[in-house]
Amino acid sequence: MPMEKTFDPAAIEAKWASEWENRGLFRPHRPEATPFTIVNPPPNVTGALHIGHALDNTLQDVLVRYERLRGKDALWVVGMDHAGIATQMVVERQLEARQDKRTNYSREDFIDKVWQWKAESGGQITGQLRRLGCSMDWSREQFTMDPHFTRAVVKVFVDLHKKGLIYRDKRLVNWDPKLKTAISDLEVETHEVQGGFWHFKYPLADGVKLDDERDYIEVATTRPETMLADMAVAVHPDDARYKSVIGKDILQPITGRRFKIVADEHADPELGSGAVKITPGHDFNDFDVGKRAGFKPGEMLNMLDGDANVIQTSDGLIPAEYLGLHRFKRDGVDGARELVVTRMKEAGFLIPHVDKDGNAHDAEPRTIQTPFGDRGGVVIEPWLTDQWYVDAETLAQPPMAAVRDGRINIVPKTWEKTFFNWMENIQPWCVSRQLWWGHRIPAWYGPGKDQQKTVIIDSRKPEREQAFYSGQQVFVGIDEAEVLEQAREYYGSAKTIEFTDEIATGNTADVYLYRDPDVLDTWFSSALWPFATLGWPEDTDLVKRHYPNDVLISGFDILFFWDARMAMQGMEFMGDVPWKTLYLHGLVRAPDGAKMSKSKGNVVDPLGLIDQYGADALRFFMAAMESQGRDIKMDDARLAGYRNFATKLWNAARFCEANGISASTSFEAPAATLPVNRWIIGEVAATVTAMETAFAAYRFDEAANAIYSFAWDRFCDWYLELIKPTLNEDAQFQPDMADETRRVAGWALDQILVMLHPFMPFVTEELWHAMGDRPNHPLITANWPAPNAELDEEASAQINWLVAVIKEVRSARTELGIKPSDRLMAHFPASLQPRVNAGYQALLRIARLQNVSFDPAPAGASAQLVVEGETITVPLEGVIDIAAERDRLTKALAAAVKERDGLAGRLNNPSFVERAKPEAVEKARADHAAKEAEADRLTAALARLG
Known part of the structure; x- marks a missing residue:
């Protein structure tokens, strides 16, 4: 059947996604071939496809399809993470909607409800990944709570414990009082909160005074409630103001607790009074100061319970009126913070803040960077508690060695410094969570x-x-x-x-x-992903064949939470790196460069983009914009442009179909004599080389742009235009040349479809079958091009020159306002006669020339076209009103120059660049570039008039 006139992405995407999967074409099935293995970062079972997933999985699929076309036995492992906190929250919310709660059930009954939720509602993202065209081995879909995966998790925990690499310890954690569990740094979001900075007097004990006769030390804090668990005051050892009192005692006013003034470089003499209250049980910096001061974690005071309500400390010194209070004011009831400030003020220990107008206030207003739990939505409390920890410092040594000696190649290289900085300063990894859903310890x-x-x-x-x-x-x-x-x-x-x-x-x-x-941190189980998904700890054929993996593609934001931990566990348990290359991509940002967030309302739904532009266009946009880890700005105009690219390819295939051009029967380039055919064969070979070079360097943008430029510009715009006479009016006189051209055109189109397939799998597969009867040879299983041809320099020189001349004529027409219907005369140097004769028909037809001449051009106004150093003259007398055109161009140039220079003045003004909104500065730069280009074009047009 003839092809449809219009390209409709929706009509073909569902068809091919189902066809590929049902025929098992995503599974590794070439046991004799070199394996290629990649694992996807497992999305949360509660998740939905977001734009970051779209980027990450597009890049993976591009690589997998490319390697599959190159004949490798490609396995792309797919699965989902059980997402302990997120999943438990979803199910608990469902219970709350029915006026029910988790603690009304036994642990086992609640977990049964979670499994029921997963069966009914979990994992919608897998269907969304299919819409994106991901060629994952869905037949082996993994889940981090599957029985075989649980066996792997338990073995890893037990083996690490036997080696002393997992242990129980009392340390500070990020505690979420809403969820009542420790959470990882990744699950902490920092928000700006308007708060206060309170200054207090802490009296010196035993009649001790400072050199200035003060009998107190001034301390300042944004968290006054924590003074209930203060254990020291720190000053810098070189701060002359306090040297005489280091080692002396302080009396904390509310609790009456007696503790020391300690010397520690954490105290900054330039900040405030230079003295810092130390609460090691509720502040990460203070915890370290406390350890340096000689406090053991078991001795550090904890003043809050899991709900962030005040409890009695081990020394029993917190007054009874504070016990049971929440840390903050809640539901109109003052909390511990408010009561502490009130009592300190009543006792004369509050130092008021005096504003610029001389008014006194309890606290100095401050904008405070405050940690919140990303799911619980409440302020995180550093909390001293017993948890399980992994000795990450020991496990980090082999991965660092692997990066240094090249066994792990990090791309871009610029991330190596960040990797080493974190790994060399790594802290013990808290792996226990106070949840019911997850791998129980x-x-x-x-x-x-x-x-x-x-x-x-x-x-x-x-x-x-x-x-x-x-x-x-x-x-x-x-x-x-x-x-x-x-x-x-x-x-x-x-x-x-x-x-x-x-x-x-x-x-x-x-x-x-x-x-x-407790259960284990979700990152603990996902750290086993590269080998547990292959059946480990069983010694399976998959493990032997597909470990280590070849590449991991990941967002840079999980370099430490997932990537580094996979490297640790892989090298500890498999004795080898988990993957040979780690590719870190950037973020997808809003059009103005802002980070996407629901609160800003600038989140983009990739499924909506697929509905509007098609999956192929979205995939191509992601790949073409991914430039070695740089962030990508959303751009609807580019998405529309890549949909137009698919449409252009569709129309090119329809042209071929209408002109008797069909699927090629040759893997290698057909024999060719016509320069235009020799030229396009050479261009195919050059594009193959360019793409292979780009893929080897993980330059997705360069690979995408190489096939885009070839397919749109050289094949669709020029080759098909140049061969029209051979296929039509010349065919009866040169049937052999017409047959040759059809063979070459069909072969070249096939090569385009293969090279473009990793980026745009749906439209290419559809066209692959539209161009020929190949039911048992789908494009996804085709071979990567090997044209066995090189660039034909003679043919390339001829066609490139011809194209350049036509472009110059077209530019002159546009710049000088010459109507397309006006046929022009062109005078060429005699030395170009062989080239002109070879391309004579194309020059007349495509450049819309009336004729050509090798005689000198007549006197009078003319356009001077310079191509490869030779001047071609196009007389303009009688074609346009020279004086009027010169006047128009002059005025337009003056206006463009004025706007260009005005914009340049703004951009050269530091006040504008520094104070204006970033989007305003960026717009000014873009406008300046546009006006500069317009001025250059108008200057060239005036020059053409002579």
Whole structure:
């Protein structure tokens, strides 16, 4: 059937997505071929396709399809992450909508509800990835909570624990009081909050005074409530104001707690009074200061519970009126912060802030960078608690060595410095989360040998669980059988041992073992993605064949949270790097360069873009704009342009079909004698080389632009135009040349479809079949071009010259306002006669010349066209009104120059560049460039008039 007249992306995308997957064409099926393996960053099971996913997965698919065309046995591993916090929140919200809550259920019953939600609603993103055209091996779709993956996670935890690389410790964590769990740095968002900066007097003890006779030290804080757990005041060791009191005691006014003035470089003499209150149990910097001052984590004071309500510290010094208060004012009720300020003010210890008008205020207004939980939406509290940690410093050493010696190639190289900076200063990795959904930590707790009574904790009351851990014996094992063996060895075989999650009443066992209620951080399990998805710890054929992976494509924002941790775990458990190349791409930003966010209302829905422009256009936009990790600005005009590109290719195929050009039967370039055919064959070869060079360097933009330029400009615009006479009016006189041209044109179009396929899989597959009957040879399984041809310098010189002449004539027509219907005379130097004769018909037809001459041009006004150093003269007498045209161009040039120079003046004004909005400055630069180009064009037009 003849091709449809119009290109309709929606009509072909669903068809080919289903066809490829149903025929199993995404699966590796070439056991004799070189494997190529890539894994996708697993999206959250709660997620939906966003523009970042579209970029990341487009780049992966481009590489996978390219390597598949090159004959490799390509495996693209696909799957989803169980997303502990996000998923538990979704299901809990559903319960809340029914006036129900998680704690009304047993842990097992709640987890059953989560699995039910996943079966009914989870994973919609996989269907959306299919719409994008992702050629993942959907038959092996993975999930981080699958049984085989859970076995891998448990083994890794147990093995690391046996090596001492996982341990339990008391440290500060990012605590979300809304979710009641520790969260990672990635899940913390910093927002500007209007707050206060309070100044207080902390009295010196024992009659000690500063050199200036003051009997107090001034401290300032944005979190006055934390003074309830202060343990020191720090001053810089070189600060002359305080040298005499270092080591002396301070009396904290509210609690009466007595503590030391310590010397620490954390205190900046240039900031405020130079003295800093130290609350090691509630501030990350203070935690480090406290350790340097000699406090053990177990000795540091904790003044808040998991809900961020005040509790009594271990020294019992917090006054009773504070106990139970929330840290902040809530629901109109003052919190600990407000009461602390009130009491300090009443006691005369508040130093008021005096504004510029002489008015006194309790606090100095400040804009404070405040951490919020990205899902809980409340202020994060640094909280001292017992958690499980990974010795990341030890695990970081092999990946750093692998990057240094080239076993891991980071692209762009500029990210290596960031990688090393983080890895060399890496902190212990907190891997426990206070959730029910996730991989439960394989640790059990029992009484120490010297304990007389076993403590059993109700797992439905998380607030009571912390008390259980203190002083208990910990057993870590693959399962209860292994743990039971460890417990019998510890307690003795005569003891009866049972496992429980509930409060025991009337039980008769000697020892009860209670399982750790926490689950593992989601990043802990996803760190195993490159090998656990292949069946590890089983020694599968997939593991042997596809590990290490070839490439990982990732956003730079998860370099540390996922990429580095994959490198750690892969090298620890597989003895080799997880992937040979790590490609880090940038962010997709709004058209004005701003970061996309829901709060700004500038988020772009990729599915909406697919509906509007087609998946091929969106994919091509992403690839063409991805330039070695630089951020991409959304641009609807470019998206429309790439849809037009697909339409142009569609129309080119329709032209071929109408002129008897069909699918090629030759893999190598056909034999050719006509210069135009030899030229296009050479251009195909040059494009193949350019794309292969770009892909080898991970220059997606250069590869995309190489095929775009060739297909649009040289093939569609020039080659098809130049061969029209051969296919039509000359065909009866030169049938052999017409047949040759049809063979070459069909072959060249096939090569375009293959080279363009990684970027635009849908339209290319459709055209591949429209051009010939190939039901058993879909494009996705074709071979990458190997034309076995080189650039024909003689043919290239002839056609490139011809194209340049036609372009110059067209430019002159446009610049001088010559109507397309006006036929022009052109006078060429005699030396160009062979070239002119070879391209005579094309010059007359495409450049719309009346005739050509090798005689000198007549006197009078003319346009001077310079091509490759030779001047071609086009007389203008009688064609246009020379004086009127000169006057028009002169006035237009003056206006363009005036606007150009005015814009240049603004851009050279530092006040404008520094103070104006960035988008205003960028617009001024773009306008200046446009006016400068317009002035250059008008100057050239005037020059043509002579």
